[in-house]
Amino acid sequence: MSTETTNAALFERAQAVIPGGVNSPVRAFRAVGGTPRFIRSAQGAYMVDAEGQRYIDYIGSWGPMILGHGHPAVLEAVQRAATEGFSFGAPTEREIELVEAIIEQVPSVEQLRLVSSGTEAAMSAIRLARGATGRSLLIKFEGCYHGHADALLVKAGSGLATFGHPTSAGVPAEVVQHTMVLEYNNVEQLEEAFALQGAEIACVMVEPIAGNMNFVRSSVPFMTRLRQLCTRHGALLVLDEVMSGFRVALGSAQSLYAKLIPGFKPDVSVFGKVIGGGMPLAAFGASRAVMQHLAPLGPVYQAGTLSGNPVATACGLATLREIAKPGFFDALAAKTKRLVDGLETVAREEGVPLVGDCEGGMFGFFFAESLPQNYKTVMAGGTERFNRFFHAMLDRGVYLAPAMYEAGFVSAAHSDADIDATLEAARTALRA
Numbered sequence: 001m002s003t004e005t006t007n008a009a010l011f012e013r014a015q016a017v018i019p020g021g022v023n024s025p026v027r028a029f030r031a032v033g034g035t036p037r038f039i040r041s042a043q044g045a046y047m048v049d050a051e052g053q054r055y056i057d058y059i060g061s062w063g064p065m066i067l068g069h070g071h072p073a074v075l076e077a078v079q080r081a082a083t084e085g086f087s088f089g090a091p092t093e094r095e096i097e098l099v100e101a102i103i104e105q106v107p108s109v110e111q112l113r114l115v116s117s118g119t120e121a122a123m124s125a126i127r128l129a130r131g132a133t134g135r136s137l138l139i140k141f142e143g144c145y146h147g148h149a150d151a152l153l154v155k156a157g158s159g160l161a162t163f164g165h166p167t168s169a170g171v172p173a174e175v176v177q178h179t180m181v182l183e184y185n186n187v188e189q190l191e192e193a194f195a196l197q198g199a200e201i202a203c204v205m206v207e208p209i210a211g212n213m214n215f216v217r218s219s220v221p222f223m224t225r226l227r228q229l230c231t232r233h234g235a236l237l238v239l240d241e242v243m244s245g246f247r248v249a250l251g252s253a254q255s256l257y258a259k260l261i262p263g264f265k266p267d268v269s270v271f272g273k274v275i276g277g278g279m280p281l282a283a284f285g286a287s288r289a290v291m292q293h294l295a296p297l298g299p300v301y302q303a304g305t306l307s308g309n310p311v312a313t314a315c316g317l318a319t320l321r322e323i324a325k326p327g328f329f330d331a332l333a334a335k336t337k338r339l340v341d342g343l344e345t346v347a348r349e350e351g352v353p354l355v356g357d358c359e360g361g362m363f364g365f366f367f368a369e370s371l372p373q374n375y376k377t378v379m380a381g382g383t384e385r386f387n388r389f390f391h392a393m394l395d396r397g398v399y400l401a402p403a404m405y406e407a408g409f410v411s412a413a414h415s416d417a418d419i420d421a422t423l424e425a426a427r428t429a430l431r432a
């Protein structure tokens, strides 16, 4: 690796050999324009780019780095695990430990299968739901992202009785013919879809707190009705907690809804990000009865060479042990709230309409008068304003997600001084 280089030079070099210069599209800064920063290293709440510029990091690898970068306990666990062996293709005790640690916090899950990415976990959860119910139809919501499995790359059709259209080339229309896309937080549409096709619905997959359209909560009436309709019609409710899991609360978003809706629990849960602590690890889980449908016990096939990888499980386990310590989430939530409240205050003082919301270590803010409830209202405006703000913040050493429709993340490593510095940067950036 060259020592004297620029982000622009690296981007140029990357584009010659990697499509768009990146290995995941949002990293390319297409939404906000400009040159992506190539990160050389990260420690605590900071990342340093190829030019030696330091940033306060509010992406945290898009969620996993809840402890910040290079937490000593995690680093030690990973180093020890790497010395013991990278991958065996045979079971290890640590897989059991990690699964037990997850299940301990999420009572709706009795059994869990480990995989390597959120995409794989969500895709497998759908196959499981279809196999367990013997039905094909899948309902998802506009603005929710569940990874890039073919059946999930769909946008809404023109009416409820029509099915979605692929949002990616390479996904045949026939592949999404069993996927119905509804509006998030729209109870009437939900009622109508179940009235029309309730007996064919295998599962409804939803992000309980959507982090892929910035930060939008499922309303309590919406989640309540969703649970009732799934139960009544024998469909499985699949909560995609890849982002919200162990990030908004130790018991994940489902624990928050369980406090608000008596008896609430999902049938299937999907996890990723925090449970791997920054290593490629994800999982899906359900009751023992549902999970018995999976191979090798049942007829639903699912497998993975690197599933439950020993280094990844060590990283995830060390991370979960830290976040389970008393007071961890209260401190993280207070810090995140301080950031979001501060942004609202600074914006008000600068005469800029801005509203924010947060839960645990996850947050979002909108250049709007009130919090949007669905994808359409999230995307209704503010793009140009956000892009200017994003670049002005980046220039001042604050790294926000490079797109208006992405959530932000605070880690335990962010100090009050980091939040203050961020708010100070925001005051100037809002004038940009």
Ligand SMILES: Cc1ncc(COP(=O)(O)O)c(C=O)c1O
Pocket: 062, 117, 118, 119, 120, 122, 145, 146, 147, 148, 207, 211, 212, 240, 241, 242, 243, 244, 272, 273, 282
């Ligand atoms: C809610 C949700 N589900 C699934 C995924 C896909 O996970 P991965 O990128 O690990 O494949 C993501 C990724 O951001 C996500 O936010």
